[in-house]
Amino acid sequence: MHRDFREETERKVEPAVTEAVKKRSMMEVEMIVNGVSRRLLVDPFESLLYTLRERLNLTGTKEGCDQGTCGACTVLLDDVPVLSCLTPVARCSSRRVTTIEGLAENGELHPVQKHMVETGGIQCGFCTPGMVMTAVAFLREKPRPDEREIREAISGNLCRCTGYAKIVEAISRAAEEMQS
Amino acid sequence: MKNDSPREEIAERSYVVVTTVEEAVARARELRGDYQYVAGGTDLEVHRRQELVAEHHVIDLTAIKELHAISIDGEELSIGALVTLDEIISDVVVRERVPLLATAARSVATPVIRKSATVGGNLLVKNRCTFYDQSGSWRSSIGSCLRDNGDICQVVGTDAGCYSRNVSDMAAAFIALGATIVVRDQKGEKRYDLTALYSGDGIRNHNLLENDGIILRVQVPIKPVASWYRKLRLRESLDFTSCTVAAAVDERNYIRVCINGVSMAPVLIEGDLAELSLEELHRRARRSCQTVDNDLLPLKYRREMIHIYLEEWWGSIHVDA
Ligand SMILES: Cc1cc2nc3c(=O)[nH]c(=O)nc-3n(C[C@H](O)[C@H](O)[C@H](O)COP(=O)(O)OP(=O)(O)OC[C@H]3O[C@@H](n4cnc5c(N)ncnc54)[C@H](O)[C@@H]3O)c2cc1C
Ligand code: SF4
Ligand code: FES
Ligand code: FES
Numbered sequence: 001m002h003r004d005f006r007e008e009t010e011r012k013v014e015p016a017v018t019e020a021v022k023k024r025s026m027m028e029v030e031m032i033v034n035g036v037s038r039r040l041l042v043d044p045f046e047s048l049l050y051t052l053r054e055r056l057n058l059t060g061t062k063e064g065c066d067q068g069t070c071g072a073c074t075v076l077l078d079d080v081p082v083l084s085c086l087t088p089v090a091r092c093s094s095r096r097v098t099t100i101e102g103l104a105e106n107g108e109l110h111p112v113q114k115h116m117v118e119t120g121g122i123q124c125g126f127c128t129p130g131m132v133m134t135a136v137a138f139l140r141e142k143p144r145p146d147e148r149e150i151r152e153a154i155s156g157n158l159c160r161c162t163g164y165a166k167i168v169e170a171i172s173r174a175a176e177e178m179q180s
Numbered sequence: 181m182k183n184d185s186p187r188e189e190i191a192e193r194s195y196v197v198v199t200t201v202e203e204a205v206a207r208a209r210e211l212r213g214d215y216q217y218v219a220g221g222t223d224l225e226v227h228r229r230q231e232l233v234a235e236h237h238v239i240d241l242t243a244i245k246e247l248h249a250i251s252i253d254g255e256e257l258s259i260g261a262l263v264t265l266d267e268i269i270s271d272v273v274v275r276e277r278v279p280l281l282a283t284a285a286r287s288v289a290t291p292v293i294r295k296s297a298t299v300g301g302n303l304l305v306k307n308r309c310t311f312y313d314q315s316g317s318w319r320s321s322i323g324s325c326l327r328d329n330g331d332i333c334q335v336v337g338t339d340a341g342c343y344s345r346n347v348s349d350m351a352a353a354f355i356a357l358g359a360t361i362v363v364r365d366q367k368g369e370k371r372y373d374l375t376a377l378y379s380g381d382g383i384r385n386h387n388l389l390e391n392d393g394i395i396l397r398v399q400v401p402i403k404p405v406a407s408w409y410r411k412l413r414l415r416e417s418l419d420f421t422s423c424t425v426a427a428a429v430d431e432r433n434y435i436r437v438c439i440n441g442v443s444m445a446p447v448l449i450e451g452d453l454a455e456l457s458l459e460e461l462h463r464r465a466r467r468s469c470q471t472v473d474n475d476l477l478p479l480k481y482r483r484e485m486i487h488i489y490l491e492e493w494w495g496s497i498h499v500d501a
Pocket of ligand 3: 062063064065066067068069070071072073074083084085086
């Protein structure tokens with residue numbers, strides 16, 4: 001279970017934005033993040049990644065390159081995987097965002113998370129949240145993938161530690177478990 | 181999101197999600213050029229991170245439903261500008277009738293990016309150059325270039341022009357297939373040959389959209405063609421093209437070969453197969469491609485690969501015949 005930072009966030013945001021709001025250059029966004037409705041004042045050009053990490057303190061989602069080339073920031077927007085660094089938060093109004101913090105249910109890790117841990121698909125862990133979110137969305141689309149398909153699915157998620165073999169194995173095992 | 185402000189109340193900076201083309205064009209008129217349209221955002225947002233977007237307003241087109249459709253329109257396939265590359269890959273009609281488009285789409289970026297990246301955005305992807313597509317601090321450390329309000333081009337060292345490369349893989353495929361685009365602007369709706377979109381200017385890459393133009397759809401003739409596609413890039417998984425060649429031969433043996441990633445605009449070579457030779461193809465490619473050293477892969481190698489791909493393709497159609 002992750003902490004609900006809503007109150008803290010609202011306290012944190014308000015004084016900082018007063019000036020900008022006066023100039024009308026902040027905007028209101030209401031979205032459902034990991035099942036919780038959030039109403040926020042945001043900069044019109046800020047990324048969903050920034051909002052998640054800096055306003056909602058959901059720091060599980062990682063910032064690697066901030067330019068679309070590493071996949072570390074992958075989250076689900078209405079169940080579709082997106083790079084949160086390239087997704088303007090302004091387009092997320094009335095939409096559902098799922099981050100790595102929102103995957104576990106009733107204290108149980110998602111099978112992809114579980115097998116990443118058990119298989120050793122995690123070393124430094126920086127790529128892991130993005131990798132897991134990509135894999136979760138992929139397995140919904142393709143529940144019985146072969147190795148080549150798994151490799152292609154995660155080809156935009158760079159890992160500097162593992163050499164990918166254990167990650168592919170973890171996703172494959174998760175697929176098997178989800179089928180049984 | 182509240183976006184009902186009249187002109188005098190427009191914020192210093194704004195992001196508005198519109199739901200109709202009319203609304204988009206009306207909003208654009210109010211903003212008098214100080215805006216960018218956005219679709220998937222996978223190109224525009226990268227430029228924003230690199231401090232290359234000066235405009236203060238964004239008009240988000242993604243909620244315009246009519247631009248999301250793929251349909252057969254007489255002898256043509258009509259592809260809405262907001263169709264994503266992922267949808268192109270999985271669309272049965274596209275895969276069966278114009279497989280070249282699915283192959284090209286699959287070669288763009290990564291599977292996750294392709295779920296946001298649109299066809300219209302791809303046709304309008306900004307030209308690339310290793311000296312320009314960098315962070316603000318990187319660019320200022322070498323002194324800015326012509327495209328970045330500087331005095332000279334960092335690649336060729338003169339002020340003669342910018343040689344940034346058009347890198348749209350979908351443009352190569354669509355042009356090989358003889359596609360047209362439908363543009364809506366302040367004056368109305370009009371159809372153009374896709375090649376007319378590309379200016380050949382490294383700084384202002386595109387024509388036709390000066391009047392707040394929006395690409396509504398791409399129309400592709402559905403006819404039997406033998407198609408072929410190759411893309412050279414450093415990392416197969418996610419790099420932009422260093423050289424893309426897309427080719428199509430129709431039932432009357434008319435060929436259209438489009439080479440992209442090596443010049444300021446896609447290069448089209450076309451003609452009757454009977455009247456062309458491999459030497460002629462090489463000669464036209466050499467004459468038309470203004471390739472300079474502004475990519476991750478070395479210049480000599482890229483230049484060679486243009487001709488290797490042409491040779492490979494030529495060999496393939498002659499084997500088939
Ligand atoms: C890591 C990475 C790898 C990439 N690799 C490739 C690659 O291999 N090949 C490639 O071609 N691209 C690549 N791209 C660039 C980009 O992802 C694609 O070109 C994509 O298709 C752009 O579409 P978009 O909808 O995201 O465009 P956006 O970013 O939304 O828009 C791009 C431009 O088009 C304008 N625009 C968009 N739609 C319209 C419309 N309907 N009418 C008028 N103007 C419009 C916008 O104002 C903007 O200037 C890559 C990007 C990243 C981050
Ligand atoms: S080709 Fe020259 S002017 Fe153009 S972007 Fe590159 S360095 Fe700048
Ligand atoms: S931080 Fe988004 S892709 Fe790297
Ligand atoms: S585990 Fe370290 S980057 Fe993947």
